[in-house]
Amino acid sequence: xxxxxxxxxxxxxxxxxxxxxxxxxxxxxxxxxxxxxxxxxxxxxxxxxxxxxxxxxxxxxxxxxxxxxxxxxxxxxxxxxxxxxxxxxxxxxxxxxxxxxxxxxxxxxxxxxxxxxxxxxxxxxxxxxxxxxxxxxxxxxxxxxxxxxxxxxxxxxxxxxxxxxxxxxxxxxxxxxxxxxxxxxxxxxxxxxxxxxxxxxxxxxxxxxxxxxxxxxxxxxxxxxxxxxxxxxxxxxxxxxxxxxxxxxxxxxxxxxxxxxxxxxxxxxxxxxxxxxxxxxxxxxxxxxxxxxxxxxxxxxxxxxxxxxxxxxxxxxxxxxxxxxxxxxxxxxxxxxxxxxxxxxxxxxxxxxxxxxxxxxxxxxxxxxxxxxxxxxxxxxxxxxxxxxxxxxxxxxxxxxxxxxxxxxxxxxxxxxxxxxxxxxxxxxxxxxxxxxxxxxxxxxxxxxxxxxxxxxxxxxxxxxxxxxxxxxxxxxxxxxxxxxxxxxxxxxxxxxxxxxxxxxxxxxxxxxxxxxxxxxxxxxxxxxxxxxxxxxxxxxxxxxxxxxxxxxx
Amino acid sequence: xxxxxxxxxxxxxxxxxxxxxxxxxxxxxxxxxxxxxxxxxxxxxxxxxxxxxxxxxxxxxxxxxxxxxxxxxxxxxxxxxxxxxxxxxxxxxxxxxxxxxxxxxxxxxxxxxxxxxxxxxxxxxxxxxxxxxxxxxxxxxxxxxxxxxxxxxxxxxxxxxxxxxxxxxxxxxxxxxxxxxxxxxxxxxxxxxxxxxxxxxxxxxxxxxxxxxxxxxxxxxxxxxxxxxxxxxxxxxxxxxxxxxxxxxxxxxxxxxxxxxxxxxxxxxxxxxxxxxxxxxxxxxxxxxxxxxxxxxxxx
Numbered sequence: 001x002x003x004x005x006x007x008x009x010x011x012x013x014x015x016x017x018x019x020x021x022x023x024x025x026x027x028x029x030x031x032x033x034x035x036x037x038x039x040x041x042x043x044x045x046x047x048x049x050x051x052x053x054x055x056x057x058x059x060x061x062x063x064x065x066x067x068x069x070x071x072x073x074x075x076x077x078x079x080x081x082x083x084x085x086x087x088x089x090x091x092x093x094x095x096x097x098x099x100x101x102x103x104x105x106x107x108x109x110x111x112x113x114x115x116x117x118x119x120x121x122x123x124x125x126x127x128x129x130x131x132x133x134x135x136x137x138x139x140x141x142x143x144x145x146x147x148x149x150x151x152x153x154x155x156x157x158x159x160x161x162x163x164x165x166x167x168x169x170x171x172x173x174x175x176x177x178x179x180x181x182x183x184x185x186x187x188x189x190x191x192x193x194x195x196x197x198x199x200x201x202x203x204x205x206x207x208x209x210x211x212x213x214x215x216x217x218x219x220x221x222x223x224x225x226x227x228x229x230x231x232x233x234x235x236x237x238x239x240x241x242x243x244x245x246x247x248x249x250x251x252x253x254x255x256x257x258x259x260x261x262x263x264x265x266x267x268x269x270x271x272x273x274x275x276x277x278x279x280x281x282x283x284x285x286x287x288x289x290x291x292x293x294x295x296x297x298x299x300x301x302x303x304x305x306x307x308x309x310x311x312x313x314x315x316x317x318x319x320x321x322x323x324x325x326x327x328x329x330x331x332x333x334x335x336x337x338x339x340x341x342x343x344x345x346x347x348x349x350x351x352x353x354x355x356x357x358x359x360x361x362x363x364x365x366x367x368x369x370x371x372x373x374x375x376x377x378x379x380x381x382x383x384x385x386x387x388x389x390x391x392x393x394x395x396x397x398x399x400x401x402x403x404x405x406x407x408x409x410x411x412x413x414x415x416x417x418x419x420x421x422x423x424x425x426x427x428x429x430x431x432x433x434x435x436x437x438x439x440x441x442x443x444x445x446x447x448x449x450x451x452x453x454x455x456x457x458x459x460x461x462x463x464x465x466x467x468x469x470x471x472x473x474x475x476x477x478x479x480x481x482x483x484x485x486x487x488x489x490x491x492x493x494x495x496x497x498x499x500x501x502x503x504x505x506x507x508x509x510x511x512x513x514x515x516x517x518x519x520x521x522x523x524x525x526x527x528x529x530x531x532x533x534x535x536x537x538x539x540x541x542x543x544x545x546x547x548x549x550x551x552x553x554x
Numbered sequence: 555x556x557x558x559x560x561x562x563x564x565x566x567x568x569x570x571x572x573x574x575x576x577x578x579x580x581x582x583x584x585x586x587x588x589x590x591x592x593x594x595x596x597x598x599x600x601x602x603x604x605x606x607x608x609x610x611x612x613x614x615x616x617x618x619x620x621x622x623x624x625x626x627x628x629x630x631x632x633x634x635x636x637x638x639x640x641x642x643x644x645x646x647x648x649x650x651x652x653x654x655x656x657x658x659x660x661x662x663x664x665x666x667x668x669x670x671x672x673x674x675x676x677x678x679x680x681x682x683x684x685x686x687x688x689x690x691x692x693x694x695x696x697x698x699x700x701x702x703x704x705x706x707x708x709x710x711x712x713x714x715x716x717x718x719x720x721x722x723x724x725x726x727x728x729x730x731x732x733x734x735x736x737x738x739x740x741x742x743x744x745x746x747x748x749x750x751x752x753x754x755x756x757x758x759x760x761x762x763x764x765x766x767x768x769x770x771x772x773x774x775x776x777x778x779x780x781x782x783x784x785x786x787x788x789x790x791x792x793x794x795x796x797x798x799x800x801x802x803x804x805x806x807x808x809x810x811x812x813x814x815x816x817x818x819x820x821x822x823x824x825x826x827x828x829x830x831x832x833x834x835x836x837x838x839x840x841x842x843x844x845x846x847x848x849x850x851x852x853x854x
Contacts, residue, residue: 268683285649285651285652285655286652286655288648288652289648289652289653289655289656289659290659291659292660295645295656299647390643390645391639391641391642391643392643392644392645393609394604394607394609394637394639395637395639395642395643395644395657395696395699396660397607397608397609397632398607398632398635398636398637398639399632399657399660399661400629400630400632400633400660400661400662401629401632401660402628402629549609549610549611550604550609550610552600552604
């Protein structure tokens with residue numbers, strides 16, 4: 001193993017893990033504090049089948065709920081995301097950065113480099129989760145919350161196996177294809193789809209076993225928090241991870257490594273074909289470079305296609321027929337869950353027995369904000385700082401255009417693509433409603449989708465303003481995501497705590513689903529507030545970018 | 555060359571915290587001139603260019619291009635300039651032609667016949683993606699982009715980087731053509747031979763300070779020469795050391811090598827009168843030596 005590659009990778013990556021774990025600990029503290037003032041006796045009235053379905057432990061209390069939400073939802077997603085980022089950067093990332101040549105110019109084999117990268121990814125995931133495990137006990141002790149029979153250690157062990165699995169999947173795909181985007185996209189996609197599938201399929205009679213196809217099932221499908229380590233499930237995850245690692249070794253040794261080269265896309269082939277050249281040339285060539293905003297939008301088309309596809313087909317279209325197949329008698333019990341229970345998944349009410357309530361919980365509550373923000377924050381953060389990091393801003397601004405034109409056109413691109421995600425969501429949910437015969441109002445769906453898009457644009461504009469002010473992509477994106485997560489948390493727990501409720505009005509999420517747009521239609525006042533916040537932040541970006549020195553590189 | 559000023563800086567200073575990247579730089583470059591800006595890596599060449607292009611703002615002092623303030627009229631100025639940044643980066647997924655179209659659109663159009671001519675002269679492939687080009691071929695696209703709008707002032711930072719000798723020669727010709735049109739070339743480089751061939755005047759910068767500005771011809775005229783003397787019998791170095799203009803003496807048996815910037819007449823008189831001189835060769839110094847001399851004496 002190369003000690004220097006291993007330590008360099010750890011050195012490059014430990015900060016992100018440390019920040020994530022620290023943020024999760026703070027959120028855990030907040031969640032336990034809020035839940036500790038909560039009456040849990042109503043759980044005893046819920047049927048056993050429903051409790052098991054919703055993963056509500058026996059004798060549910062503040063500790064189990066907070067740990068379940070924080071580790072099971074936020075923690076596992078965040079740490080798996082970091083592992084995917086490390087996995088995809090391992091080989092494919094070095095190729096994209098053009099550094100693989102100099103790395104392998106040293107007398108070390110591809111296998112040695114791969115082992116170093118794998119080990120650092122596994123170690124950081126394990127340390128991150130171990131710290132989180134310890135933090136859970138520290139926080140519980142501080143707040144005097146009883147963790148009782150909860151097996152946090154067993155749960156953490158499952159989490160390590162799951163997180164490392166996704167990281168290894170990204171690493172293996174990167175090793176085989178050399179495409180960082182494909183490695184992280186496929187792995188993250190499988191994770192999100194798996195998470196949803198594991199939540200939805202058990203609700204459909206006769207389809208329960210479909211959930212077992214997805215790796216997420218083996219993370220918490222055996223309820224390790226209550227039942228301890230499941231050797232069977234752990235073996236499946238560890239075995240699959242080992243198989244992926246082996247595949248990565250085969251993949252990285254069998255192909256030519258890429259230099260700095262850019263891949264050939266289908267459009268490139270069509271452009272080279274005499275029959276299609278003229279039409280494609282216009283689209284991929286002259287049209288694409290006709291304006292800054294069109295070129296910027298085209299640079300993010302891959303991201304848009306993936307996110308819009310997920311929102312249209314998976315979150316929209318498929319959900320309708322799935323809902324119509326569900327056991328609605330079981331869903332009716334959700335009415336008995338107090339509103340507060342839904343707070344942490346971002347939904348305002350638990351009426352899953354109605355199609356609107358179901359879509360609000362499963363689609364609009366958490367997934368829509370994530371989808372629109374993935375696009376808007378990525379574009380906002382990259383808009384200006386990305387051109388600086390790529391060293392193209394100097395060339396761009398050598399043309400007779402003012403800086404504000406660049407900011408404004410980049411903003412147009414962000415608006416166009418974020419609204420496209422909102423449109424895909426609207427179209428998918430409406431189509432799902434038609435397919436499943438759910439009778440939802442298309443205008444109301446449009447209202448919820450538009451408000452969701454506006455929330456995304458507010459955070460996108462925040463990332464843009466930060467990008468304009470400091471010129472660093474990663475800082476702008478991380479800060480915008482951080483503010484979004486905190487705002488989401490504040491909004492979620494606002495109904496539980498009067499102090500927090502006062503602050504919630506300052507978060508964009510307060511103007512999203514609180515008016516229940518899926519049932520009540522558009523709340524124009526809320527739309528106007530979000531639009532105003534977006535305009536103020538975009539204007540700040542223009543102002544800030546005009547007044548600073550351009551950075552020479554990222 | 556005309557007397558009108560293309561680029562003017564006055565006390566131009568740029569600090570990054572404690573680092574003084576540019577110190578009190580006063581410079582005038584006339585229209586129709588090819589001006590070489592010389593200095594080693596990190597001397598402040600790129601900072602100067604980025605400041606006059608309004609990419610970064612001066613800590614103090616000011617600059618103007620074609621009489622227009624570099625900050626106040628930055629957009630108008632950019633109608634008149636062509637720019638090739640050092641360490642050129644472009645959009646890897648665009649072809650060379652797409653890249654040029656993009657910048658042409660931002661400029662409100664260019665003469666595409668002229669672009670074709672430039673591509674032909676530099677032997678550039680505009681149909682490949684920029685990310686798939688070698689660094690030299692990418693540089694060609696960058697050069698076309700800088701020349702294509704027939705700018706009044708061409709500002710180029712290390713333009714020959716990666717170009718093969720044939721293309722370099724063509725590029726030199728293109729620069730001379732710009733100057734003979736009455737337009738201006740500002741050429742920043744640490745490659746002295748490049749500046750030596752193309753420039754009318756040279757500015758030498760070190761640690762952010764402009765050490766000297768001189769015509770290439772003047773610099774050469776007072777340059778150090780390398781003089782090789784071959785004698786019939788071995789000679790002693792002590793004979794040459796006291797002579798005016800002798801900087802270094804290297805004696806190897808019958809062969810003496812001098813670094814010399816004095817009067818050739820004095821030297822010849824001594825060696826022909828007293829020792830049996832068999833042969834003499836002199837070598838004109840290139841800017842490399844002049845450059846090093848400046849660094850040793852002025853910049854130290």
